[in-house]
Amino acid sequence: MNTATDISRALADRAEAFCRSWLPAGRKIGNYWIVGNKHGDPGRSLVIRLTPSAGRQPGKWVDHATGEHGDLLDILEERLASPSWGDVFSEARRFLGRPDPVPSLRRANRQSPSVSDRPTAARKLLAIGRPVHSTLAERYLRLRGIARFGSALRYHHAVYYRDGADRTRQLPALLAAITDNDGQVTGCARTWLDPATARVAAIAEPKRLIGHLAGNAVRFYHGPAGGELVAGEGIETMLSIGTAFPVVDICACLTATHLGQFIPPPHLKRLWIARDNDDAGERAATLLRQRAEALGIAVFDLVPQRNDFNDDLRADGLTALRVRLRTAFENARCGTRARAWK
Known part of the structure; x- marks a missing residue:
């Protein structure tokens, strides 16, 4: 059992035991294990198939909040503190009760740079x-209707x-x-x-990433960073807002989990959270709001009509999206000025 495929199949054969061990915040519903995300947080976004069904293999998962999917080795990679693929394979074999091969055989087919x-x-x-x-x-x-790049x-x-x-x-x-x-x-x-x-x-x-995302983001600034920032999840979502407002500073945290973990820049005065219109987005916005407000940053929510702002852009057109966003921006600024005069 030296290849990634062999190890993945062996883990899939014990999918429920794996989930109970590595994703204990989740729960079994029918033929699936339901949990918040691949980091093991509570929730219902990520679904793992536990046994074969209608020709579909166990051990496969999909995160409906992010669109990501994979196998149990991917979950194990996320859950280990400092994984190289050698560490991942070793931990998988430990879970399966099988010894590591001799060092010369530990170079499995699946490799990735160390952290x-x-x-x-x-x-x-x-x-x-x-x-x-x-x-x-x-x-x-x-x-996808996007005209702002960077x-x-x-x-x-x-x-x-x-x-x-x-x-x-x-x-x-x-x-x-x-x-x-x-x-x-x-x-x-x-x-x-x-x-x-x-x-x-x-x-x-x-869609995959390499490197460190927690606290960080893909940024699209118009000139030197200013005192306002719009932060959201997907690149396409944020570039949709950027298409409507080409000079607004925006950043994409890529997933709801990482939106909740985003570290606002120290110079920021106003933060707009352009979350997706789902439970995961709402939870992420709450976490980010708490962190930003503790730093003295004024925080405002931007919520799309559909699942995300790219859906709104494609369904309603650029003009309609721009009008809705401008109204939200102006109402929030007016509210801020009114409170300042009280």
Whole structure:
């Protein structure tokens, strides 16, 4: 049992025991284990199949809040404090009650940079990318009604990914630089694209990141950072707001979990939380609001009519989205001024 596929299948055969051990905040409902996310938080967004059903394999999961999906090795990678893939495989074998192979055999087919190397790997990937203008990445964004881009975005025509048979493949990808409040690149978000349709590729986990995201974000600033910022979840969601207001500073935290973990810049005076219109987004906004208000930052919510602001942009058009957002901005500012005069 030396390959990632072998280990993943063995974990899937014990999916319920795995979930009870590694995701104890969840609960079993029918043939599924329900939990908040792959970090093991309470909630109902992530669903793991426990036994085979209608030809579908156990151990597979999907997070309905983020669109991510994977197998139990991916969960284990997230849950370990400092995982390299060697650590992940070793812990999986420990759980399964099977000894590690001798060191020369521990190089399993599935490999990933160690945690300390991941920001470096992210920077290298971004460095070989090119600006998105006149690329498949620009076509993808424009198909979603987006017309604001930025230096955080890059494109590469052949980025590696692992397919369902654990084979290494390549596809074009939209790349996005994840940075901290000092502007240091801590990671890279990758969205693999279908070159025939310019849409998200039909592969397992078409959106993944490498590096450190907690507390950080993909940022789109118009000039030097100012005193106001709009923070939300997905890149497409935030660029939809940026398309409506090209000079507004925005940032994408990529998931609801990481929106809740975002660390506001120290200079900030007003923070707009552009959450998704679901339970996970509401919880994330509450957490971020508490953190920001403790820092003396005025906080306002922006909630889309549909699931997210890109859905609103595509369904209602740019003018309607701009009017709704402008009304929300102006009402909040008027309320702030009124309270200041009391």
